[in-house]
Amino acid sequence: MSNTSSEIRYRVGDLIEYATALFTAAGTDGDKPATIAAGLVEADLLGHTTHGLQLASTYLGELESGGMTSRGEPEVVVDRGATVTWGGRRLPGVWLATKAVDLAVERASTYGVATVVIRQSHHIACLAAFLQRATxxxxxxxxxxxxxxxxxxxxxxxxxxxxxxxxxxxGIPTDGDPILIDISASITTNGMAGRLRRGGKKFPGEWALDASGTPTDDPNALFTNPPGSLLPLGGAEYGHKGFGLALMVEALTQGLSGFGRAEAPTQWGASVFIQVTDPAAFGGLDAFRRETGWLANACRDNPPVPGVEAVRVPGQRGLANKKRALAEGVALYPGIIDALEPHATRLRVTPPRPIGG
Amino acid sequence: MSNTSSEIRYRVGDLIEYATALFTAAGTDGDKPATIAAGLVEADLLGHTTHGLQLASTYLGELESGGMTSRGEPEVVVDRGATVTWGGRRLPGVWLATKAVDLAVERASTYGVATVVIRQSHHIACLAAFLQRATxxxxxxxxxxxxxxxxxxxxxxxxxxxxxxxxxxxGIPTDGDPILIDISASITTNGMAGRLRRGGKKFPGEWALDASGTPTDDPNALFTNPPGSLLPLGGAEYGHKGFGLALMVEALTQGLSGFGRAEAPTQWGASVFIQVTDPAAFGGLDAFRRETGWLANACRDNPPVPGVEAVRVPGQRGLANKKRALAEGVALYPGIIDALEPHATRLRVTPPRPIGG
Incomplete structure (x- = not known):
């Protein structure tokens, strides 16, 4: 039997070790290499293949060019206990966000709700990968x-x-598995548009506007000059809803952190909002879990629409992926290990061998 | 010229005075009558005609039947400073939510972020009507x-x-008018479905499912036995996004307050989540306003799509309605004053006269 690329699996520990070695050799200090490596691999475990190890080669390139800061701590702009604002100094976003989540988790036990915002972070990769640190x-x-x-x-x-x-x-804890929601204010993303375009495919609906403002299902519309745009959630029918969500997210991230479009930045990066809430500071964790568990069950037990086998709660598929990957290894999206090869050679790090390889 | 119903306008003060007199006569105590009246009229000013004075007759009926509690204070379940949980005792929701917003506003100045949740509130009417108390x-x-x-x-x-x-x-303050976003996790509401059905009209798109789970634009599908259902934001194409929003909202409201579907309540009411955030506790109010003002301008100045005159920021039309209503009086949706007549007679309150009437 031939071994197709989708059957090549790696041990989770081997991938984390490999990425840790790469980020160590690339000069990131302290716990950064291990934290970045674990965060990226976590995204792959959950099935977010575009926001996992695929980003490692780009990040290593950013470290080489100086676009990503390799060493030191974030600047504490304000710390008022329940609210913290960091200047991210373009440090690795996966590491910054992990540290910020852990700080918010710690502070939430004191204040009930703790909020950390970060300005001038580097890219933070997969948002869903941080949720279980809290749930x-x-x-x-x-x-x-x-x-x-x-x-x-x-x-x-x-x-x-x-x-x-x-x-x-x-991320929402329940009396069983957590609910892990990962959505956005637009219907789709540029990454998806690029992938469909390369495959000669269309969007499943009119998810974009061409440059003249006409709705279209053609991803090529985003690559014209001037370019078209992605439609907010709700599209041409009720896109005022996604528009509202976009304003909310940009106010929470850029507004609260005090760094955004008004500064007309040119470097790839992120403004980040993280809030952790302790149900024990409200009606209690048992009551919270009772309500959220009831909801999750009512959804999973829901009679499905024609053509659907069963209703899945957000995060359910990702957690099943993760369980399987931890037991049987990770089947990486094709090309990821290849993309890291030049960095591995440059940094003299030995790539991992696939399971049975 | 004939005087059509849409031309009948009332002075804002007269409507508030009328509703205050009705809720006083109906037995609500303290500042409840004036607060409920002002809150409902505020919704009409912003153009939310289904969630303003139209609800007064229903609320007066609930007070008469005992479904709404008329007197006293909410029970403080937990107060940890930055987080507060109230038992609402089915007190008038407009009054409870107003008090909760004012408490969160006060606490936000100390903690940066303050969160109040309410369980067993009565109905809170129009969410947008509370936002400017903070912005x-x-x-x-x-x-x-x-x-x-x-x-x-x-x-x-x-x-x-x-x-x-x-x-x-x-609600998002800017360097000009605030941004006032009021959306939901579903594409449309039962109220809208009922209105379209009575008018023999369809939804503008497939916004519902019939009882078999097939997408439909027919509002009658919701009134069959067994009934159909409303589709989450994103519909049959990408409704996992609205599904995620629904889970988020129900966790924040029912999960945190500790009262929800697991208790299988049968009385009309609400679980409520209110959070107020002080930008001064993060990157500063000036920086916040600079970012949000930049965004609002970039939207208003945006080149519109064909058929649209200008891009409107959420809240822009409502605030223009309000300005006009304060200057020229409120043109109430037809039938609202008529619906209050039986209560006015029963409670011996004199209805207001329209402007020039």
């Missing part, structure tokens, strides 16, 4: 991120991009 | 509400309703 401790968490240097989503009724897709993720 | 003070605010006794929205992939539309509103 495993019986805490609810919200993470939002925007990149003020990039615009691809137009306001509802307009045709010039103002926003990034403005992702936000919410 | 006028340079504070950001989020309000979410759900009714655990009612279900009309199915989870994505399912066909049995689990959620209410789960509205949430966000």
């Amino acid at each position: 495993d401790r019986g805490l609810m968490i919200t993470i939002a991120s925007s990149d003020p240097a990039v615009a691809s989503v137009a306001p509802f009724g307009g045709r010039k991009a103002v926003f990034t897709p403005d992702p936000f993720a919410v | 006028d003070r340079g504070l950001m605010i989020t309000i979410a509400s759900s009714d655990p006794a009612v279900a009309s929205v199915a989870p994505f992939g399912g066909r049995k309703a689990v959620f209410t539309p789960d509205p949430f509103a966000v």
Whole structure:
């Protein structure tokens, strides 16, 4: 039997070790290499293949060029206990966000709700990958991120991009597995548009506008000059809803952190909002879990619409992926290990061998 | 010239005075009558005609039947400074939410972020009507509400309703007018479905499922036995996004307050989440206003799509309505004054006269 690329699996520990060695050799200090490596691999475990190890080669390139800061701590702009603002100094975003989540988790036990915002972080990769750091401790968490240097989503009724897709993720503990929500204010992303375009495919609906402002299912519309734009959630029918979400996310990230589009930044990066909520400071964790567990069950037990086998709660598929990957190894998206090869050679790090390889 | 109903206008003060007299005569104590009256009229000023004075006759009926509690204070379940949980005792929701917003505004100046949740509130009417109590003070605010006794929205992939539309509103101060966002996790509401049905009209798109789970634009599908359901934001194409929002809103409202669907309540009511954020506790109010003002301008100045005159920022039309109503009087939606007549007669309150009437 031939061994197709999708059957090549790696041990989780081997991938983390490899990425740790690469980021160590690239000069990041302290716990940064291990934290970045674990964060990226966590995204792959959950099935977010575009926001996992695929980003490692780009980050290593940013470290080489100086676009990403390799050493030191974030600047504490304000610390008022329940609220913290950091200057991220373009440090690795996965490491910054992990540290910020852990700080918010710690502070939430004192204040009930703790909020950390970061300006001038580097890219933070997969938002969903941070959620279980809070939900495993019986805490609810919200993470939002925007990149003020990039615009691809137009306001509802307009045709010039103002926003990034403005992702936000919410982790909700239940009496069983946590609910892990990872959505955005736009229908789709530039990454997806590029992937469909390369494959000669269309969007499943009119998810974009061409440069004239006409709805289209053609991803090529985003690559014209001037370019088209991505439609906010709700599209041409009720896109005022996604428009509202985009404004909310950009206010939480760029507004609160005090760094955004008004500064007209040009470097790839992120303004980040992280909030951790302790149900014990409200009606109690048992009551919280009773309600959220009831909801999760009512969804999973829901009679499905024609053509659907079963209703899945957000995060359910990702957690099943993760369980399998931990047991059987990770099947990486094709090309990821190849993309890291030049960095491995340059940094003299030995790539991992696949399971059975 | 004939005087059509849309031309009948009332002075804002007269309407508030009328509603105050009705709620006083109906037995609500202290500042409740004036607060409920001002809150409902505020919704009419902003153009939310289904959630303003139209609700007064229903509320007066609930007071008469005992479904709404008329006197006293909420029970303080927990108060930890930055986080407060109230038992609402089915007190008037407009009054409870107003008090909770004012408490969160006060606490935000100490803690940076203050969160108040309410369980067993009565209905809180129009979420957008509370936002300017925070934004006028340079504070950001989020309000979410759900009714655990009612279900009309199915989870994505399912066909049995689990959620209410789960509205949430966000108020964002800028360097000019505030941004006032008022959206929900579903595409549309039962109220809108009922209005279209009575008018023999369809939804503008496939915004509902019939009882078999097939997408439809027919509002009658919601009134069959068994009934159909409203689709989450994103519909059959990408309704996992609205599904995530619904879970988020129900966790914040029912999960944190500790009262929800797990208790299988049968009385109309609300679980409520209110959070006020002080930008001064983060990167500063000036920086916040600079970013949000830049965004609002970039949207208003955006080149519109064909058929649209200009891009409007959320709240822009409502604030223009309000300005006009304060200057020229309020043109109430037809039937509202008529619906209050039986209560006015019963409670011996004199209805207001229209301007020039």
